[in-house]
């Protein structure tokens with residue numbers, strides 16, 4: 379018996395040794411499994427912090443520690459200083475970085491709060507701030523957990539008065555969107571640009587609200603997947619009755635079958651369902667002229683010269699003294715102002731005295747989840763799973 383036991387023990391130790399060797403060498407079974415499993419790779423991407431380029435190419439940046447924090451070197455993590463709280467003025471010259479006037483011998487420093495938050499400029503951020511000295515200027519990267527980013531995104535996107543199931547659907551859509559962006563990022567030092575302007579994704583703690591944070595916590599780690607990969611899950615305010623096909627907005631290179639038009643009966647009571655606006659003819663004439671379309675005078679604007687299957691404008695035809703002018707929707711929006719037309723769905727246009735009067739339905743690009751529709755479904759007793767299945771049909775809701 380002792381001999382058999384000893385043999386079993388030796389065989390066990392042999393296999394254990396081989397396993398440890400393979401693990402340590404980063405190759406063989408353990409390494410291959412990690413490399414070949416997209417899901418495993420994506421889980422590790424999600425559990426790692428996300429890095430956002432937040433300030434770019436400055437000579438000076440004000441960072442406040444809203445509690446105890448450490449400043450460490452980025453390269454080898456030695457501590458430069460520790461603070462209970464306070465303001466830091468980080469500057470750079472051709473000699474490198476300085477903190478409150480004292481030069482530091484590191485090209486990368488990290489302000490690491492001890493469980494608290496930091497202020498970069500006037501905005502309070504979760505996570506840490508990494509200051510990188512490059513080409514006689516500084517970039518600041520905010521590094522934080524994906525769940526922390528999602529809290530800010532949910533609070534910014536939808537009201538705290540939304541029903542809990544709609545907030546959960548928004549949390550999952552936002553988490554999936556961020557993860558998809560991170561996975562497909564082409565940047566190396568950071569994952570995403572978070573500078574002022576379109577594409578900014580993190581707005582700090584100011585946009586968070588308690589119901590939104592609770593929805594993030596209740597759905598922690600849950601994402602949508604399609605074909606074994608993290609889905610692309612855009613969202614917008616109100617579809618005006620029908621969502622849009624992804625190819626109409628992001629081009630024919632987009633092939634997500636779960637981003638096809640679906641009817642939406644739930645957003646009609648939403649405050650963004652219908653809109654109207656009036657645009658001065660003189661403004662349209664001036665911007666048309668500046669864009670290389672001298673018009674003379676305009677008698678009519680046909681906003682439905684070409685429309686998509688979901689009833690959204692693709693091209694606009696303008697009847698002008700100097701001939702017909704045909705513009706893509708995007709060109710037309712650049713003429714009247716990008717934020718003037720809230721959506722492209724069900725547009726009408728009537729000339730008035732010195733103006734053109736536009737009406738339309740919905741708010742936003744229309745691809746993916748209609749947020750007012752999600753809330754309408756939640757009010758009717760639908761779960762977050764039913765909401766997500768409706769607006770991203772065919773996707774799977776991943777388990778944590």
Ligand SMILES: [Zn+2]
Nearest residue numbers: 642645748751
């Ligand atoms: Zn809708």
